Amino acid sequence: MFQTRTLLLLTTAGAFALAGCTDPANLPNGAQKTQEGAIIGGVVGGLAGLATAGSNPTKSALLGAAAGAAAGGLIGNRLDQQEAALRQSINNSNIQIVNTGSELKVIMPQGILFATDSAAVNPSIYGDLGALATNLTQYPDSVVEVVGxxxxxxxxAYNQTLSLQRAQSVASILVSNGVPSNRLVPIGRGEDQPIASNLTEEGKAQNRRVEVIIRPTA
Known part of the structure; x- marks a missing residue:
């Protein structure tokens, strides 16, 4: 048990070292995300190496951390680039683009997408959805969840159905703009995942949304 805990600590420390010694506060935002990806990848890779270790678990864990940090850093760097390209092509201040270091989220409120109780996409948003589709085709190594x-x-039950229909409507526009349908997963969450209080109109407006979640596959 002691040896396992020690190896976990070594793996985590090694992941941070492999990600670089620069203070994250002094890095530009994109570099911070790349470093975060390297750290996450290093820890995951180290744990995987430990889980499959043979006669030398320390070596396996550190090799796994190195491989994971490299892969995580590449993914983080790619997401930084994709985020920058999205921000250049989408000029709608109502659309949020969030880079977590392991995925991108494009968050669109209902108000710019749909009329009340409707799953028909507002034509005024077609240009932004087209720009998103172009970005997805330029960065093909990902799967994309479209979540209503x-x-x-x-x-x-009605909200669940409506949320799925809205996700499908957005996904169909992305497909019509060139994104392969097998990359897109429409999902309806209904009212189950609020991000604000439903006790106020402002909170309800935040909860009515479609999120396009871009997850790298390699």
Whole structure:
């Protein structure tokens, strides 16, 4: 047990070292995300190496950390580039682009996408969805979840159905702009994953949204 804990600590420390010694506060935002990806990849790789270790678990864990840090750093760097390209091509201040270091989220409120109780996409947003589709085709190594969300007004079953229909509508526009359908996974979450309180109109407006979640595959 002691040896396992020691190896876990070594793996984590090694991942941080492999990610670089620069203070993250002094790095530009993109570099911070790349470093975060390297750290996450290093820890995961180290744990994988430890889990499959043979006669030399320390070596296996550190080799796994090195490989994981390299892969995580590459993914983080690619996400930085894709994020920058998205910000250049989408000029709608209502659309949020969030880079977590392991995935990108493009968050669009219902107000710019749909009328109340409708799953028909507003034509005024077609240009931004087209720009998103172009970005996805330029960065093909990912799977993309298109996730619909509602507030808690009305019946939960109705909200679930509406959220899925909205996700499918957005996904179909991305497909019509060249994104392969097998990369897209439409999902309806209904009212189950609020990001704000449903007790206020402002909170409800935040909860009514579609999130396009871009997850690298390699």
């Amino acid at each position: 969300h509602t507030d808690n007004t009305g019946a939960a």
